[in-house]
Amino acid sequence: MKDADSSSKAEIVLPGDILYRGKNMLPGRGTYRHGDEIISKVVGLKAVKDRTISVIPLAGAYIPKVGDYIIGEIVEVGLNYWLVDINSPYQAAMLMFDIPEFVEKNADISRYYDFGDIIYAKITNVTKTKYINLTMKDSKCRKLVGGLIVHITPSKVPRLIGKKGSMVSMIKNITGSFILVGQNGRVWIKGGHETLAAEAIYMIDMYSHQKGLTEKVEEFLKKELEKEGDGNVRQSK
Amino acid sequence: MSDKASKDFHENIKDHLRPDGRKPDDFRPIKIEVGVIKRADGSAYVEFGKTRVVAAVYGPEPMHPRHLADPEKAVLICRYNMLPFSVEERKKPGPDRRSIEISKVVKDALSTVVVLEEFPKCMISVDMVVLEADAGTRVAALTAASLALADAGIPMREMISAIACGRANGQIVVDLTKEEEDAEDAVDVPVAMSSLTKRISLLQMDGDLTIEEFEAILDKASNSCVKIHAMQRDALLKKYKKEGEEVDIDDEY
Numbered sequence: 156m157k158d159a160d161s162s163s164k165a166e167i168v169l170p171g172d173i174l175y176r177g178k179n180m181l182p183g184r185g186t187y188r189h190g191d192e193i194i195s196k197v198v199g200l201k202a203v204k205d206r207t208i209s210v211i212p213l214a215g216a217y218i219p220k221v222g223d224y225i226i227g228e229i230v231e232v233g234l235n236y237w238l239v240d241i242n243s244p245y246q247a248a249m250l251m252f253d254i255p256e257f258v259e260k261n262a263d264i265s266r267y268y269d270f271g272d273i274i275y276a277k278i279t280n281v282t283k284t285k286y287i288n289l290t291m292k293d294s295k296c297r298k299l300v301g302g303l304i305v306h307i308t309p310s311k312v313p314r315l316i317g318k319k320g321s322m323v324s325m326i327k328n329i330t331g332s333f334i335l336v337g338q339n340g341r342v343w344i345k346g347g348h349e350t351l352a353a354e355a356i357y358m359i360d361m362y363s364h365q366k367g368l369t370e371k372v373e374e375f376l377k378k379e380l381e382k383e384g385d386g387n388v389r390q391s392k
Numbered sequence: 393m394s395d396k397a398s399k400d401f402h403e404n405i406k407d408h409l410r411p412d413g414r415k416p417d418d419f420r421p422i423k424i425e426v427g428v429i430k431r432a433d434g435s436a437y438v439e440f441g442k443t444r445v446v447a448a449v450y451g452p453e454p455m456h457p458r459h460l461a462d463p464e465k466a467v468l469i470c471r472y473n474m475l476p477f478s479v480e481e482r483k484k485p486g487p488d489r490r491s492i493e494i495s496k497v498v499k500d501a502l503s504t505v506v507v508l509e510e511f512p513k514c515m516i517s518v519d520m521v522v523l524e525a526d527a528g529t530r531v532a533a534l535t536a537a538s539l540a541l542a543d544a545g546i547p548m549r550e551m552i553s554a555i556a557c558g559r560a561n562g563q564i565v566v567d568l569t570k571e572e573e574d575a576e577d578a579v580d581v582p583v584a585m586s587s588l589t590k591r592i593s594l595l596q597m598d599g600d601l602t603i604e605e606f607e608a609i610l611d612k613a614s615n616s617c618v619k620i621h622a623m624q625r626d627a628l629l630k631k632y633k634k635e636g637e638e639v640d641i642d643d644e645y
Contacts, residue, residue, distance in 0.1 A: 167632050169625060170505075170542050171550030171588040187507075187549065194588065196507060196547040198632060213632055214434065215545025216452055218510075244452045244514045284463055284512055310545070 167213075168195040174208050183209025199310075200364060213363075217243040217309035217339040219278050219287050224295060226304065226337035229272045232265045239274065239289055242306070242339040247287035249276065254291045273299040275335055275343070299335070302345030305353045307360040309340035314363045315356060322369055326355050329376045351379055410561070411571050417612065419555075419567045422620070424535070424627035426543050434544025436627070438536040440567060442526035447536035449544040452514035466511035470499040472533055474522040494530045501534055501554075501584045501593040507547040516546060527570040528556040531582045534594065539624055543631070552593060553620035554584035557613040559601065564608045566616050581606075583613035587621045590614065 168174065174186060175193040182188045185197045186208055195201070199210040219225070219241065227247060231238035235251040249268075251258050256267055268274065276296050280288035290296070307315060316323050316336060327334050331347030344352045355372050362368055409415065420441025429435035432448035439445075455461035472494040476482050487495075502518065518540065520533040531554035538552040558565065558580045560572035573580055579599030585592055601609070 167629060169551065169628055170548040171586070173588070185547070189549075194549070196549065197545055198542050198628060212545050214543065216433075244454055244511060246454075 166201050167198070168201050168210055169198055170196055174201055174210070179206070181207045183207040185210030185212055212310045214308060215310060217241070219243055219245065219247070219281050219285075220338070221278055221281055223278045223338035225276060225278060225289075225339040226299065226335065226341035226343055227274055227276055227289065227339075229268050229270055229274065232268070232270060235264065237264070237268055239276070241287070241289075242309070242337075242341055245285045245287055247276075247278070247289045249289040249291070253279075253289060268298070273304065273343070275299055275337065299343050299345075302333075302343050303349055303353065305342050305344065305356050307340050307342060307356060308363075309338070311360055311363045312336060312338055312340060314368075315342070315359050317369060322359065322372070325369060325373055326352055326376065329373065329380065330355070348380070348383075351376065351383075354379070410565060412569060414565075416563055416565045417616075419616070419619070420569065422623055424539065424623050426539050426627050426631040432540070432544075434540040434542070434546070436536040436539035436543060438532045438539070440526075440528050440532050441569065442524055443528050443532050444523040445520060445529060445532040445536050446523060447518060447520045447533060447540040449516065449518050449537070449540040449546065451516035451544070452511040452546070453517075455513055455515040461513045461515075464512055465508040466506075466514040466516050468499055468503055468506060468508065469515055469517045470495045470502065470520070470537070471518070472498060472520045472522075472530070474525060474529070478522045478525045494533070497594055497596065498530065498534050498537060501552060502537060502541065504591070504593045505538075505548045505550050505552055505586055506541060507549060510547055516541075516544075525570075527568050527573045527580070528582070530554075530594075531556050531584065534584050535620060535624065539628060542628060550586045550588040551621060551624060552584050552586055553617040553624060554582065554594060555613055555616040555620055556580055556582045557609045557616065559599075559605060559609070564605060564612060566612050579605075581609050581613065583610065583617065585614055585617040587624075 172195045173192050174195055176191055180193060182193045185199055186193050186195055193208050195210045197210055197212045199212040202209050202211055225241050227239035227241045229237050230240045237249045239247045239249055241247045254267055276289040276291055277293045279290045323334055323336060330352040332349055332352040333345045335343040342356055355376055358372055423439040425437040427435060428437045429448050432450060434449040437446050452466055455467055472491050474483050476485050518537045520537055522529045534554040541548060556568055558568050560568055560575045560578045568580055579601050581597050584594035
């Protein structure tokens with residue numbers, strides 16, 4: 156009951172806003188404790204879950220986290236490693252033994268991944284000084300060929316996925332595209348109505364926290380598809 | 393006519409009105425807007441009467457040049473710049489002694505609130521451009537920079553608001569214009585204060601004041617900073633409210 160109340164009326168908070176006074180709650184992401192108070196650090200939406208108060212940021216760069224699946228681009232090929240741009244201030248490294256293929260001795264590793272290749276990889280380690288390690292040894296990870304990539308605000312990725320993937324699977328169903336979402340704000344779309352899916356994703360980025368967004372996006376997609384259908388009919392005549 | 397003007401002037405002094413008709417505690421018309429530059433990560437526009445400043449924030453991004461990177465925290469880079477046509481006589485473009493000083497004091501003020509420890513090896517650039525100058529450009533720039541940082545999603549412990557106070561024509565006034573700053577007895581005291589803990593992060597003085605006057609100025613400045621902060625809040629909320637109207641949070645977060 157209490158939870159429903161807090162989630163239905165989320166408020167926008169700014170840096171320096173006092174979120175809670177007392178010692179019964181814990182400061183979560185985007186907050187800090189100062190004496191008895193829990194204070195917001197960023198512009199975002201206040202979210203209370205169990206005993207933790209956090210602020211979901213509405214802007215900001217992607218900060219890598221262990222276990223995240225990200226879409227990256229190979230920017231450097233070394234002797235035994237690749238450097239990957241992961242849409243973050245920090246570059247990630249992928250070592251030779253992080254790929255599922257068998258690498259022969261003294262092989263030129265650009266055979267496996269070369270400059271400009273787009274990969275869907277998993278973050279295995281992030282150190283305090285922000286050295287980042289990636290792996291491809293995961294059933295979900297693979298090289299992405301073709302299709303198109305769109306960028307959204309990284310903090311809005313959970314909104315794009317929706318509750319148990321409801322939002323993204325709705326877009327997949329209507330447009331018939333294959334969609335892969337990286338936690339770093341990059342989205343890969345392939346097949347089906349690619350540009351239409353991209354438009355829907357931009358729409359979610361823009362109106363991320365409006366109520367009933369899923370329905371609005373669904374309506375938009377159906378309308379656009381109908382229009383396109385009309386166009387096809389006219390062309391065939 | 394000139395007699396009447398001079399009489400008016402003395403009347404004004406009697407009523408404690410200032411050359412532009414303001415009361416000592418009044419600001420010039422203030423306009424604040426957030427998110428004015430699309431290409432920047434965060435931006436803000438601040439107008440104090442005829443003083444107009446734009447601030448833009450880029451980052452966090454990899455530090456360049458690399459050897460200046462700090463392995464423990466981000467580096468804040470502030471650039472204050474005046475456009476050639478911002479002042480009465482054309483200003484030679486590029487940094488000068490004054491703008492380097494202002495860049496430094498603004499950087500020091502912002503460093504007290506920005507949580508730089510979250511982005512080791514990175515840099516955060518804050519660019520401030522004065523479009524039109526009529527005194528109080530450093531406080532306008534600082535007010536705008538604080539908003540732009542918040543807009544860029546960079547974590548800050550609190551916000552910073554700034555205002556210039558001082559003495560002009562024998563009275564303690566808030567938000568001086570260039571005309572007042574050029575008065576014979578003028579002393580300009582720019583003050584920046586954090587929004588929550590009310591700590592002073594910028595305080596400069598270019599003249600002589602008695603202790604009583606200084607305390608009066610500080611008092612007025614802190615009251616004014618609270619008012620400026622309220623305006624900053626409104627401006628930030630105005631940008632984000634439309635995104636967050638009837639906000640809805642998923643369990644996914």
